Amino acid sequence: MDRTDVLIIGAGHAGAQAAIALRQGGYTGTVAILGDEPELPYERPPLSKDYLSGDKTFDRILIRPASFWEERKIAMRLNRRVVAVDAEAHEVSLSDGSQHGYGSLIWATGGSPRMLSCAGYDLKGVHSVRTRADVDRIMRELETTQRVAIIGGGYIGLEAAAVLTKLGKKVVLLEALDRVLARVAGPDLSSFYEAEHRAHGVDLRTQVKVACIVGQDGKASGVRLHDGEIVPADMVIVGIGIIPAVEPLLAAGAAGNNGVQIDAQCRTTLPDVYAIGDCAAHANRYAEGATLRLESVQNANDQAIIAAKCLLGLAVAYDAVPWFWSNQYDLKLQTVGLSIGHDQTVLRGELAARSFSVIYLLQGRVIALDCVNAVRDYVQGRKLVVDGAKLDPGALRDTSRQLKDIAA
């Protein structure tokens, strides 16, 4: 049986950074990363942006070149999946029937795309956007695709809509709630993005319920809505969130439910088992201490560093300010903080100018900003979020003054 001092499950953003941080911190034990995708760790955000559009080739989105992992003595065991964890014996079982022992385990498995539960979910031509393989399948079919139906108006669905529209496809975007981005942003931002997509030719519909995917000869040909209408489509892209990949850990007895529960040092309730990234449910100070999972590169990276430091004997608590970005058309969105739970929003700038910020307040404190083509607000707003600054909404609205001067 193979055994390494540290075993990282999942060769994604979090897993890669955990290994990098361990070596950077001078860790000399053996380290292996075990992942079920065939590729070396790569950046996921471009999958719905520059990679899908063809602007970047795969080699340009690798997190590190192959030689890097060899030089740092980080063993890559790809193309295999962990199916069970024995926390007491300190070993995991793999899909190929083998076992791998560990001193410490870092669980960094992200999540798998939530599938539709209706008929036709598995027809050919129905895709998710989570892995390179997903996007390569989409790209292969694009040549023979004119009409695309995207189900789900979250960031991934919207980014895919922007890219595919630019590639000349007819895109219909179907959102079940009354606005896009409903789970992550306020109504100002939602209506702004809805108008932008419509102006670019996307048939964007909210409050529509999907009944099923219809098909011919095993291939999707459209989406049937609850009212009976069939939206014709050669391709269906489903972007309705992920399910954290934590089954084996929970089965081994780790606490958790939607994700695996971790403490401020990224430790699960199992001995010597850490969890980081999209799959890790943690109490976040920027959400009033509420327990949640964050799906962002920031969170994957910062939790990886915390887990690595913990293994290096440095006890530091996870306390990083959340940030995120999204690129659609010529719009650069940058988010800092978490807007969930806000009780007031302030619009700084004009939507029509396509450069503005939505500032989210809770009991008068700045808790988050969504900045569209407004990098300066994003940079200066970060400090307001970190400080929980209490500022007058009228002053925040005043674009003749910079945020840092308003706070001074």
Added chain:
Amino acid sequence: MPTLIIKNRSGIGKTIEAASGRSLMETLREAGFDELLALCGGCCSCATCHVHVEAGALARLPKMSDDENDLLEATSSRDELSRLSCQIEVSDALEGAVITIADED
């Protein structure tokens, strides 16, 4: 194919051959410098690819955009030689330049 001298955070220099056309960030990543996080992958959204470019070479580069200038304010060690490496295209203008990876924020 300019030759660059890259200094890491411990001040140790390494000479690399850089391919023209790619960004400096991609070049540093490809050359195995692990200190550069470059979290946003080069879309000028994160400021974790901060470097200091030697004055002579800096003057030969195209001017930085407003976005890059604003984003650099997010870093704690900004000086007049600061640039975001993902916003620099490698070209012969960089021949012989000393590039220093900026301190962590």
